[in-house]
Amino acid sequence: MTVTVPPMVSGGLPVIGHLVEMLRNRESLFKRGYAEHGDLFTIKLGPQPVLVITGAEHNRVFYSETDKALNMQEGYAFLKASIGEVLFTASAEAYYNQRPLLQEIFKRERMVGYIEAMNVEVQKWLDALGQSGEMDITAEMLRLTQYVAGRALIGKDFARELGDEFWQEYAAISASLDPVLPPNLPLPKFKRRDRAKVKIAATLKRVIAERKQNPGQYDDLVTILLTTQLKDGTFLPEEQIVTIFMGLLFAGHETTAGQAAWLIALLLQNAEYRALVQTEIREKVAYGVQIDAGVLHGLDHLYWAIDETTRLRPSADTQIRTVTTPTQIGAYEIPAGWRIMVSAATSHMKGDVFANPDQFDPLRYAPERAEGKNPFAIVGFGGGIHKCTGMNFAKNEMAIITARLFQQFDLELLSREIHVVTGNGANHPSAVRVRYQRKPLRELTDAATIREAVAAGCPHMSQHAAAEEN
Numbered sequence: 517m518t519v520t521v522p523p524m525v526s527g528g529l530p531v532i533g534h535l536v537e538m539l540r541n542r543e544s545l546f547k548r549g550y551a552e553h554g555d556l557f558t559i560k561l562g563p564q565p566v567l568v569i570t571g572a573e574h575n576r577v578f579y580s581e582t583d584k585a586l587n588m589q590e591g592y593a594f595l596k597a598s599i600g601e602v603l604f605t606a607s608a609e610a611y612y613n614q615r616p617l618l619q620e621i622f623k624r625e626r627m628v629g630y631i632e633a634m635n636v637e638v639q640k641w642l643d644a645l646g647q648s649g650e651m652d653i654t655a656e657m658l659r660l661t662q663y664v665a666g667r668a669l670i671g672k673d674f675a676r677e678l679g680d681e682f683w684q685e686y687a688a689i690s691a692s693l694d695p696v697l698p699p700n701l702p703l704p705k706f707k708r709r710d711r712a713k714v715k716i717a718a719t720l721k722r723v724i725a726e727r728k729q730n731p732g733q734y735d736d737l738v739t740i741l742l743t744t745q746l747k748d749g750t751f752l753p754e755e756q757i758v759t760i761f762m763g764l765l766f767a768g769h770e771t772t773a774g775q776a777a778w779l780i781a782l783l784l785q786n787a788e789y790r791a792l793v794q795t796e797i798r799e800k801v802a803y804g805v806q807i808d809a810g811v812l813h814g815l816d817h818l819y820w821a822i823d824e825t826t827r828l829r830p831s832a833d834t835q836i837r838t839v840t841t842p843t844q845i846g847a848y849e850i851p852a853g854w855r856i857m858v859s860a861a862t863s864h865m866k867g868d869v870f871a872n873p874d875q876f877d878p879l880r881y882a883p884e885r886a887e888g889k890n891p892f893a894i895v896g897f898g899g900g901i902h903k904c905t906g907m908n909f910a911k912n913e914m915a916i917i918t919a920r921l922f923q924q925f926d927l928e929l930l931s932r933e934i935h936v937v938t939g940n941g942a943n944h945p946s947a948v949r950v951r952y953q954r955k956p957l958r959e960l961t962d963a964a965t966i967r968e969a970v971a972a973g974c975p976h977m978s979q980h981a982a983a984e985e986n
């Protein structure tokens with residue numbers, strides 16, 4: 517007998533299928549499917565059959581057929597209602613026309629400015645923590661990554677230019693993301709979303725007008741979007757500048773915040789590996805001096821920990837496509853109209869690719885082991901043409917946050933159990949509560965440097981030197 521459709525996972529309910537489980541805990545749904553049927557299985561979301569795939573061989577088809585036999589935009593239609601039609605939520609034709617913008621925004625030379633912005637905002641956050649206290653890293657990362665995005669994309673006056681309400685309005689849009697309900701139902705959350713979109717558009721239009729009135733005075737995201745030619749030789753209309761800005765925030769904010777919080781949590785849970793990272797930071801990261809690209813380049817152990825966090829706790833744990841032309845995946849020809857989802861939770865746990873996959877073991881990426889080298893084995897940042905263009909931005913940001921935090925504070929993890937919270941956009945950890953104690957200045961740098969910096973009026977060093985004297 518020829519089997520034409522991949523096997524169905526157990527536990528589906530009449531009419532709604534696996535919908536509720538998908539929204540509440542898709543990791544356990546995908547893991548059960550993998551345990552029951554292996555790399556290829558089907559779930560049902562209402563009437564919609566969805567193929568869930570695991571492993572580099574199938575992931576490769578998913579990414580390389582995107583914009584050919586597989587359509588990206590339909591899968592993310594729910595995002596369109598919140599941020600608008602742009603880049604990966606627009607048609608493939610519009611996406612390729614707008615692609616020069618992504619290349620300009622993320623070109624290597626611009627990373628220097630982004631890294632500077634990260635240094636400033638991370639140090640401001642740490643300075644504001646005082647000498648000791650308790651905090652929830654998950655909540656702190658949500659705020660800190662907003663400030664980093666604001667400074668990196670809008671510039672040093674971002675707080676004044678965006679205004680106090682910007683992030684509240686942004687949160688209202690974020691809370692409205694809903695992959696299930698029709699986005700125009702008259703629900704309070706959708707009404708709040710629509711009001712927030714109007715306010716955000718008005719704020720960003722003021723920012724755009726300021727750039728237009730003073731060309732040459734700014735070198736920020738809005739200026740890039742105003743001045744970079746699209747593939748067809750035209751420039752982006754003003755409405756779409758607002759949409760791209762929002763698109764970048766949505767693609768980069770909760771994903772980075774969730775992953776950064778997991779990184780810190782995993783390091784706190786794994787003392788042996790943390791000691792390697794601490795040594796690396798002590799040897800390579802100078803206190804009071806900017807962490808630049810050269811320094812970041814030398815932090816191998818920290819970047820392996822970032823890669824291991826992406827593998828073990830991916831914040832973008834699934835990605836979606838719609839089949840437009842029947843596509844061969846493994847032994848099955850998947851018909852048009854089906855959805856396909858990549859499952860990072862199971863792809864990243866394959867025992868034939870990763871030794872002891874359940875363990876946090878960043879040394880698996882050291883050259884002598886080099887696990888998971890296949891570009892489609894770890895898919896936390898996607899793959900192929902649409903692979904995350906903000907990946908280096910996010911990794912550098914996580915590295916600077918972690919290096920500075922562990923350099924300047926002793927931390928004790930208070931949360932006993934930390935679990936994955938399934939988000940509508942990105943996953944994140946439950947609360948990561950820590951107790952922190954600032955390290956004495958003399959542990960971070962020598963007495964002469966402290967004296968010199970204080971005499972020169974360095975506010976950062978003066979603040980901490982004064983706090984220690986009291």
Ligand code: HEM
Pocket residue numbers: 588603604618764767768769771772773775831832835836895896897898899901902903904905906907909910
């Ligand atoms: C840890 C943080 C991040 C994670 C886990 C992440 C994950 C991803 C994934 C999985 C995709 C591919 C989606 C798909 O194929 O369906 C993607 C695309 C994208 N990401 Fe990220 N991302 C992160 C940070 C960022 C940041 C900080 C930015 C921008 C500042 C950003 C901008 C983008 C953009 C523009 C795309 C679309 C690329 C395209 O369609 O060509 N991301 N991201």
